[in-house]
Amino acid sequence: MKTGFRKARLNINTIQYVGLALVILAIAFGFQAAFGNVMTTANLRVMAMNMVFEGIMALGMTFVIIMGGIDLSVASVFAFGEILVAKLMVQAGLPVPVAVVLTLITCAGIGALNGVMIVMLRVHPLIITLGTLLTLRGINLAITDGKSISGFSEGFLWLGQGRIFGVDFPIIFFSVTALILGLLLAHHRYFRQLYFIGGSERAARFSGVNVSRVKISIYVLSSTLAGCAGIMAAAKYGAAHWGHGNASELKAIASVAIGGADIMGGSGTIFGTVLGVIFLAVVHNAFVTSAVNTFWYDVVNGVMLLLAVLISRFIARQNTQKLKALRQSKLDQSQHYQTSKGGKP
């Protein structure tokens, strides 16, 4: 009997998100009940600011991973963005907007270079972006002599320390960017192509998708977002230093994977990544709140990452089996049709 409306089907990804959200809530409320001081305004603000820069990098990383790539260079681009904007303002004396724009253009250029090398040389993005990570780290050290740069104007510091309606500007930047990119990824044709490329790059290419152009543009997006995060971090800390953001590429990748994206490409959402970012922030905060040795923080993150990868691989296998079953049933139907018409199967 038809009821007149579609039966609600719980998507397996939705279940994964609900599970992750429940875990986050359980940790937050559990530690609030046990230790207090978790749900205070001050702690929630600190918790958000603790992961906001990695979160911004994770947004770009989501696009890269859906496309089947990886971008290890974001941590170095992050520090490079800090240092370049600081040098342009403090040493070259450029006004804040000019320094910021030039820095973002340079970071975008680094992303373009990553993309072009990946496309032209046909080398795995892991190797190319690892090379960029190491090269830029060396450059960051060399151009600063290992020292930090400080002495920024109040106008620049607002980018990291300013608040709008009581909310820190970097958190607003992260939220608005996540919303815009999430909508684009879900609805815009250009970004929907990423799922196609991540599922099968060859098939996408044969279908007329300009894979090279899409790839380069996504690495540009990833580096630009890392540059944005670096600029805001310099403003937040009032200093640019080569050591800032060390290993943040791993946190960004972990956020995306914990958020349910398939690390092999073809699946993932901005919403899932945001959940992954919140999970890492809440777990780290829980360790500080409970005064448990933070060495265990990496253990929990690692286990959660493995769990997330296992679940996403399980989902991918389920989808493959469904696809095979569907294909088989189509074949069976076709054979049945031909048999019933008296033809040879």
Add this chain to the structure above:
Amino acid sequence: MMKLGTRLAAVTVAVSTLLGSASYAQDTQEHYGMVVFLKGSEFFNWSYAGFQDAAATVGATTELQGPADWDASAEARAVDQLVAKGVKGIAVTAGDADTLAGSINAAMAAGVPTLTFDSDSPNSDRLLFVGTNNYNAGFAAGKAIGEEHGDEARVGVSLIPGLDSITSRLEGFKAGLASVAPGAQIVATVNDEGDLQKAETVNTAMLQANPEINVIFCAHGNPATGALSATRNVGRMEGANKISVLAWSLDVPILQGIEDGEYGATVAQNPYMMGVMSFWMLWSAAHPTQFDSLTSPGMGQVPTADLDTGVKILRQGDPAVQALMSPPKI
């Protein structure tokens, strides 16, 4: 899948509840935090051991926070978190002086006594700095070399140029050497870039170019092993022409080398005392008496000058060497 999520949530709540019962007893105690970079390093483990031991004498509890790598921004976040948590005081070693200034200022503005130890953030509003006075430490090292070698001392220095701490040590070293052996000379200085292999290369070149050198002064923690290898490379690790290497480290391999007679001596800072004194300064600031601190009204009295925890020049046979060879575990 839904069951998996629910189970995970249930397990998390159960673990949280268990942790909660353990934490209840702590609520009534004063709690202090220490923030370091390179968390897990022997040096800062010593500091935290001192911090813990001092806190235990007044029934206070402590925690150690900070990144395992050299990321000062992660330290700044740790300071912010401890303030939000409501600790009574924070001791932080600044991985980068400028990066920590904002968080230290915010902590002080929030009424949480905050000081720096070992590595300072001089432009911040910190209560005071607890650690080695680099000039004094360099002076002690120079004096020790002067007393041992007299006017015959010909010194090569392995350092990283441009760092304020190392520049102060070298100035102190020169003054200390001149105070007891005016005829002694610093023959050459080399840049080891803080890298062990580089230290071996540049020290070997220095010894080949300046065969009169009979002492290598390592002005920071990293180059000692490389400098020792350099003496081996030029055949002067033993015998009448032996070059004496003065290290600047508390690491167990260096201490073992002192015991084995490979190194002439080492400049031993006192990280344990840095932890002890850091705690007492914070405790004092958190317990105002009838007169407030001169520099931080509303807080208890602490010295208005930095606190020098001193150094000791350790040589073979010193009982302190054996004691330091069993570093605390955190």
